[in-house]
Amino acid sequence: MLTTKTFFRKTKSGNIFKITRDHYLRDDIWCGSEICDNCSPKLSGKILDESPGATSSLINTPYYLLLDTNIVLDQIHILEEELLCNVVILQTVLEEVRHRSSNVYKSLADIISNPNRKFYVFVNEHRRETYVERVRGESANDRNDRAIREATKWYNNHLEGIKTVLLTDDNDNKEKARREGLLAFTMEEYVESLDNGGVLVDKLSKRQFVLEGKGEPLFPCHLTPAEIHKGITSGKLLQGSFLASRENFLEGTVNVEGMDKFVLVQGRVGLNRAVDGDVVALELLPKDQWTAPSDIVLQDEEEEDPGDVIDEEEIVQKPTKEVERTPTGKIVGIIRRKWRQYCGILQPNAVKENVRHLFVPAERKIPKVRIETRQAEALYSQRIIVAIDSWPRNSRYPLGHFVRALGNVGDKETENEVLLLEHDVPHSRFSDEVLSFLPKLPWVITESVREVSGVSPTLLLMLF
Numbered sequence: 001m002l003t004t005k006t007f008f009r010k011t012k013s014g015n016i017f018k019i020t021r022d023h024y025l026r027d028d029i030w031c032g033s034e035i036c037d038n039c040s041p042k043l044s045g046k047i048l049d050e051s052p053g054a055t056s057s058l059i060n061t062p063y064y065l066l067l068d069t070n071i072v073l074d075q076i077h078i079l080e081e082e083l084l085c086n087v088v089i090l091q092t093v094l095e096e097v098r099h100r101s102s103n104v105y106k107s108l109a110d111i112i113s114n115p116n117r118k119f120y121v122f123v124n125e126h127r128r129e130t131y132v133e134r135v136r137g138e139s140a141n142d143r144n145d146r147a148i149r150e151a152t153k154w155y156n157n158h159l160e161g162i163k164t165v166l167l168t169d170d171n172d173n174k175e176k177a178r179r180e181g182l183l184a185f186t187m188e189e190y191v192e193s194l195d196n197g198g199v200l201v202d203k204l205s206k207r208q209f210v211l212e213g214k215g216e217p218l219f220p221c222h223l224t225p226a227e228i229h230k231g232i233t234s235g236k237l238l239q240g241s242f243l244a245s246r247e248n249f250l251e252g253t254v255n256v257e258g259m260d261k262f263v264l265v266q267g268r269v270g271l272n273r274a275v276d277g278d279v280v281a282l283e284l285l286p287k288d289q290w291t292a293p294s295d296i297v298l299q300d301e302e303e304e305d306p307g308d309v310i311d312e313e314e315i316v317q318k319p320t321k322e323v324e325r326t327p328t329g330k331i332v333g334i335i336r337r338k339w340r341q342y343c344g345i346l347q348p349n350a351v352k353e354n355v356r357h358l359f360v361p362a363e364r365k366i367p368k369v370r371i372e373t374r375q376a377e378a379l380y381s382q383r384i385i386v387a388i389d390s391w392p393r394n395s396r397y398p399l400g401h402f403v404r405a406l407g408n409v410g411d412k413e414t415e416n417e418v419l420l421l422e423h424d425v426p427h428s429r430f431s432d433e434v435l436s437f438l439p440k441l442p443w444v445i446t447e448s449v450r451e452v453s454g455v456s457p458t459l460l461l462m463l464f
Contacts, residue, residue: 075187085119
């Protein structure tokens, strides 16, 4: 079956081109399940097990999972856990993830390539029953959500005896799916329903997390992308990379292209939730408000979480003597986040039963991060990795989630790995395919190798 899209495009010179795109649809694309008698895949095409699904209190029948795009983007650290298997990844979701985050796409590709995980890529955009046309007035995101629901519905009708459950953190998509008679849950609902999902709860992304007892906003609102673009185009705003100070956690600079000097930023309001490395939009202050960098060392040394209250800031001291003032500004928006995974330790909490804790990064440029974990007692003595998810206006610190433990604090191998991770030095294990080219152990440098190489034995030892 063939569908055709035709549209016209006008060039700058005024010429009009007619563009026709053909989209081929088929009836023989496999569903990937072992129990299916309708499809006729090769043996290698049967990915999904006959008796799938971890035990969940929400689902009382065998089931497969089908993931929405936001689940993959926000909850990739949960998907990396071995507990989740027999999962359908739609072509729609895979393409959207590839365009929005190359790092998440690579992690997902590694999971899919692992045969033990049972992740099956279903090409729904070329299956006749699951392809959906975008209707007039419908956004691309709404069209993709509809395609995901159609694929879930098709799987439920196609396979007998196995339910296909949609996981989505989009409330609108979840409600629409339930109105259409589909089983749909958020990742948090699903993980908390698993018999042995305690570890996964700690890894839930806090991107959609809502603070309890929301107080007054502590930071100014960020400008929208449209407002930032307009401000930069008009010259009212500047664009640059934010560099946090190691000596003063309430101070930093912005490297603006075309300016001889870095622009100084001071105070929590001036920093406005920027994290080291972020590309930010900056408003330059009038010259009479310019100041000089603080000469005091100030670290965030609160022993307990002080809550969402901003104390009087002491860092922005007016110079007592005449010094050269530096261009000063304030951050009004974030153009691109450069968040990564951070190594550090958990800050001890006086309340043992509390699940909310502060994570202290090894890199002093990074602010403390609020995370939730139920295994704090075991993690206090370990180096751990945490990812930042969001930074709401009413939160003193960014929100994140636990990724994994590296090892005990002070252990040589653990500390070496922290250094490698913090400086982004590749150190992952070589694949079995690469290791297969190495000679079998025990192995020594033979005389024939020395003669062929023509170099000294000492240099050969250094090379090997």
